[in-house]
Amino acid sequence: MSEMLVTVKAKGAERWKLGHPWIYRSDVVEAPPDPGVVRVADRRGKFLGQALYSPRSEIRLRLLSRDDTPIDAAWWGRRIGAALARRGTVAASAYRVVHAEGDGLPALVVDRYGPFVVAQLLSAGLERVRDAVVAGIEAALAPEGILLRNDATIRRHEGLPLEVTPARGTVPETVEVEEDGIHYLAAPHRGQKTGAFLDQRENRALAGAHTRPGGRGLDLFTYHGSFALHLARRAAEVTAVDSSGDALARGRENAALNSLTNIVWREANAFDYLRDLERREEQFDTIVLDPPAFAKTKDSVPRALAGYKEINLRAMSILAPGGVLLTCSCSYHVNRGVFAEMLGAAAQDSGRRLQVLAWVGAGRDHPELVTAPETGYLKGALLQAID
Numbered sequence: 001m002s003e004m005l006v007t008v009k010a011k012g013a014e015r016w017k018l019g020h021p022w023i024y025r026s027d028v029v030e031a032p033p034d035p036g037v038v039r040v041a042d043r044r045g046k047f048l049g050q051a052l053y054s055p056r057s058e059i060r061l062r063l064l065s066r067d068d069t070p071i072d073a074a075w076w077g078r079r080i081g082a083a084l085a086r087r088g089t090v091a092a093s094a095y096r097v098v099h100a101e102g103d104g105l106p107a108l109v110v111d112r113y114g115p116f117v118v119a120q121l122l123s124a125g126l127e128r129v130r131d132a133v134v135a136g137i138e139a140a141l142a143p144e145g146i147l148l149r150n151d152a153t154i155r156r157h158e159g160l161p162l163e164v165t166p167a168r169g170t171v172p173e174t175v176e177v178e179e180d181g182i183h184y185l186a187a188p189h190r191g192q193k194t195g196a197f198l199d200q201r202e203n204r205a206l207a208g209a210h211t212r213p214g215g216r217g218l219d220l221f222t223y224h225g226s227f228a229l230h231l232a233r234r235a236a237e238v239t240a241v242d243s244s245g246d247a248l249a250r251g252r253e254n255a256a257l258n259s260l261t262n263i264v265w266r267e268a269n270a271f272d273y274l275r276d277l278e279r280r281e282e283q284f285d286t287i288v289l290d291p292p293a294f295a296k297t298k299d300s301v302p303r304a305l306a307g308y309k310e311i312n313l314r315a316m317s318i319l320a321p322g323g324v325l326l327t328c329s330c331s332y333h334v335n336r337g338v339f340a341e342m343l344g345a346a347a348q349d350s351g352r353r354l355q356v357l358a359w360v361g362a363g364r365d366h367p368e369l370v371t372a373p374e375t376g377y378l379k380g381a382l383l384q385a386i387d
């Protein structure tokens, strides 16, 4: 067990009791200067558990375990192996094995891309035990290579450098992924997140299943064509729009990989593009809206909501009668209720009657903790125009 001890106030101890894994700076009484795995006790000396400690972050402690079993490579291996077992069978060769707090392994992301692993260590405490974590990944998953995508900006709050470093073997520049019969190239070194948006896997299959055969599809914020590929299997033609030329170049390769020749790629600002489509009174049978997080902070929520409403209103306006719109937000600060309200307001302004076919979230390999709302971020709706 770790020798470092952190003492916390009753309020901090209460948070763990209520099932939240974080204890904030204001609830820490005494702590060592360095990050790492620590023992945590209350002011009376009662042992509460072991945690990752970050001396520079507002989130000082992240609960690892309530018992005193040594947290070594074997412990990480067991915990990662248990997370893998919980995944059961996922119908894709790339998926998330460890979703940080959602899997009881705070600040740790482990994504599997076929025989390779891309991981993220997102707190100072975790960074300190990097070797044990990497050994645990190796023991649980036996990958051919492990890449650390430690360039997520959240590491800045921890005083950690942003870097991409190989940890074991070699992970190639692109890895071919199979997802529900579609093939695409993930880019572990340079792509967004760990190389692909794995969290939308189930929603891509859902959108594909609701695509009108022979109709027109529109995938806004397409990245490397992820939704567009699923739509293109049934639609006559699909327009895929993104502002990133790099991502679109991979999108074209992905279309070729699937022998799909009915996708038109457009490098554009989706806001402008939608405005043009509306002005030209174009119509689409299947539309996907998967924008980046517009609300990065609590203060930016009103502005973000205006942006979400604008794109949703326009998308609703160009939806063909009976058409289907899959619309998402990955802003943690915009919760499900607020998102639903925004959709209602957009629908009212559009004058369309839209029914909800499904409320959706991140795939089941990105689990939320019911006792920690911060672990959820992606929400969406599958809507159908009644007339």
Ligand SMILES: C[S@@+](CC[C@H](N)C(=O)[O-])C[C@H]1O[C@@H](n2cnc3c(N)ncnc32)[C@H](O)[C@@H]1O
Residues within 6 Å of the ligand: 196, 197, 200, 221, 222, 223, 224, 225, 226, 227, 241, 242, 243, 244, 247, 268, 269, 270, 271, 290, 291, 292, 293, 330
């Ligand atoms: C959440 S990701 C989309 C993920 C994708 N749908 C998938 O499933 O892989 C958001 C995408 O929006 C793009 N983007 C950001 N701002 C944009 C804008 N104003 N217009 C068009 N694309 C934008 C980014 O390049 C990024 O690829």
